[in-house]
Amino acid sequence: DTAVSQTPKYLVTQMGNDKSIKCEQNLGHDTMYWYKQDSKKFLKIMFSYNNKELIINETVPNRFSPKSPDKAHLNLHINSLELGDSAVYFCASSLSGTGLYEQYFGPGTRLTVT
Amino acid sequence: ELKVEQNPLFLSMQEGKNYTIYCNYSTTSDRLYWYRQDPGKSLESLFVLLSNGAVKQEGRLMASLDTKARLSTLHITAAVHDLSATYFCAVGTMNRDDKIIFGKGTRLHILP
Numbered sequence: 001d002t003a004v005s006q007t008p009k010y011l012v013t014q015m016g017n018d019k020s021i022k023c024e025q026n027l028g029h030d031t032m033y034w035y036k037q038d039s040k041k042f043l044k045i046m047f048s049y050n051n052k053e054l055i056i057n058e059t060v061p062n063r064f065s066p067k068s069p070d071k072a073h074l075n076l077h078i079n080s081l082e083l084g085d086s087a088v089y090f091c092a093s094s095l096s097g098t099g100l101y102e103q104y105f106g107p108g109t110r111l112t113v114t
Numbered sequence: 115e116l117k118v119e120q121n122p123l124f125l126s127m128q129e130g131k132n133y134t135i136y137c138n139y140s141t142t143s144d145r146l147y148w149y150r151q152d153p154g155k156s157l158e159s160l161f162v163l164l165s166n167g168a169v170k171q172e173g174r175l176m177a178s179l180d181t182k183a184r185l186s187t188l189h190i191t192a193a194v195h196d197l198s199a200t201y202f203c204a205v206g207t208m209n210r211d212d213k214i215i216f217g218k219g220t221r222l223h224i225l226p
Contacts, residue, residue, distance in 0.1 A: 041221075102159055105156045
């Protein structure tokens with residue numbers, strides 16, 4: 001009964017391909033996030049959704065498109081993959097309204113673009 | 115724009131020693147988080163600090179928050195090898211959009 005799960009765990013693909021990463025949480029949270037962690041371990045937020053509504057949309061190439069079919073799921077689709085997209089992508093979730101906004105992270109998806 | 119700075123970025127220390135990691139942030143915030151990340155793993159929440167003067171302890175780790183100085187510290191007491199990891203502080207914006215900004219992380223290596 002994993003709290004925040006992501007699939008796949010590893011993804012190796014060629015430049016120009018389109019790929020998707022899926023995230024699911026069973027914590028009953030209403031807010032979900034995508035982060036990118038680069039090779040230097042720097043974590044940067046990309047998107048967040050609250051109850052299926054886009055809340056945070058950082059300066060991310062429009063090749064990246066998040067989709068939230070319901071508040072327990074947040075997927076990330078990436079078009080025309082580039083070498084610079086290689087990174088670990090983390091999904092996270094939190095419960096709004098508590099004042100804590102503590103985020104719980106998934107195991108990560110290591111994307112390698114060749 | 116909120117900026118979060120951690121120092122040191124890398125720390126190698128002997129078992130049994132004490133040390134402190136510092137986290138400074140540039141604008142007012144009312145919530146600060148410490149996370150731990152083991153190599154190749156996810157981030158694990160350690161502490162949530164919400165008020166000035168807040169202090170939380172878990173085992174050999176103690177975190178504190180001074181909102182006036184915009185400073186949080188993570189103190190390690192009598193370090194053991196199992197504490198080797200990367201420690202991130204993250205600070206919430208005041209926009210109430212749940213956004214948190216991470217520091218660059220402190221890679222802690224404890225020598226047996």
